[in-house]
Amino acid sequence: MSSQKKPVGVVPLGKVSEIALKVIAANISGYFNLSVQILPPLEQPEYALDERRFQYDAGIILKAFESMRFKDYEKVVGVLNPDLFVPIFTHVFGEAKQGGKFALVSLFRLGKNPDGSPSPSSLIFERAAKVALHELGHLFNLLHCQEKRCLMHFSGDIQDLDETPIYLCRYCSTFLKDRLLSQSE
Ligand SMILES: [Zn+2]
Ligand SMILES: [Zn+2]
Numbered sequence: 001m002s003s004q005k006k007p008v009g010v011v012p013l014g015k016v017s018e019i020a021l022k023v024i025a026a027n028i029s030g031y032f033n034l035s036v037q038i039l040p041p042l043e044q045p046e047y048a049l050d051e052r053r054f055q056y057d058a059g060i061i062l063k064a065f066e067s068m069r070f071k072d073y074e075k076v077v078g079v080l081n082p083d084l085f086v087p088i089f090t091h092v093f094g095e096a097k098q099g100g101k102f103a104l105v106s107l108f109r110l111g112k113n114p115d116g117s118p119s120p121s122s123l124i125f126e127r128a129a130k131v132a133l134h135e136l137g138h139l140f141n142l143l144h145c146q147e148k149r150c151l152m153h154f155s156g157d158i159q160d161l162d163e164t165p166i167y168l169c170r171y172c173s174t175f176l177k178d179r180l181l182s183q184s185e
Contacts, residue, residue: 007035008136009073013061013080014044019121020107020128021079027129028136031166032176034074044080055085058095058104065102075139076102077132083108093161094131096138103135114159127158130166137172140179145172 010025025036048060061078070076084092084106093110096103110127113119119127130151137152145152150169155161168176 005035006072006074007037008032009037009039009070009076010132011039011070011076011078012041013078014041014082016041016079016081016107020125023125023129024077024079024105024132027133027166028077031133031168032136032180034180037073039076042078044082049082050085053085055083055091056080056106058084058086058092061104062095062097062100062102070101074101075136077105077136078102079105079107079128079132081107089156093127093155094135096135098138098143099141100139103132103139105131105135109158110161112158114157114162123162126166127161130155130161130164133166134164137168137176140176142168142172142176142179145169147171 008028010021012021021038025038028034028036045056045061048056050057084095084104086092086095094105105128107128110124111119134151142152144154147169149165150172151165151167152172153164155164
């Protein structure tokens with residue numbers, strides 16, 4: 001057993017924009033100071049498609065991840081194009097189990113502005129990075145934060161997401177640092 005921390009894996013589920021994956025990976029290493037690897041793609045998770053909603057059930061995908069193990073990775077963030085839902089919401093940008101190992105990011109709703117106009121790709125990638133960091137925050141046990149100027153503030157729609165900064169508030173940032181330090185001991 002080594003005390004060397006395992007990297008975070010970013011895994012595309014289906015044919016996902018390579019730039020999006022690279023931007024997500026770069027932001028995880030930049031903001032959370034973790035080593036990151038982009039993994040070979042897995043199939044798009046058709047097993048999780050809900051045919052009535054025509055969306056993919058995030059819980060089913062996260063459950064499937066459990067059986068895949070990914071033992072060489074500390075945390076794994078799956079990135080996919082289709083729309084995700086959890087039963088209590090019409091849609092989610094991403095999903096993660098609090099304190100768990102696996103998170104998901106959907107690019108589906110990130111391409112349009114609140115008024116429905118198409119967004120420039122730089123903004124789409126920034127949104128994808130925010131969702132990925134937010135979900136990864138949950139994996140490191142960060143809860144939703146009341147502070148609007150914090151990455152862990154809950155975003156229900158694209159306007160919320162655009163108003164949410166990519167950085168953590170002081171409280172969340174301290175909490176995360178403590179977490180990361182205690183895990184590497
Ligand atoms: Zn959240
Ligand atoms: Zn916060």
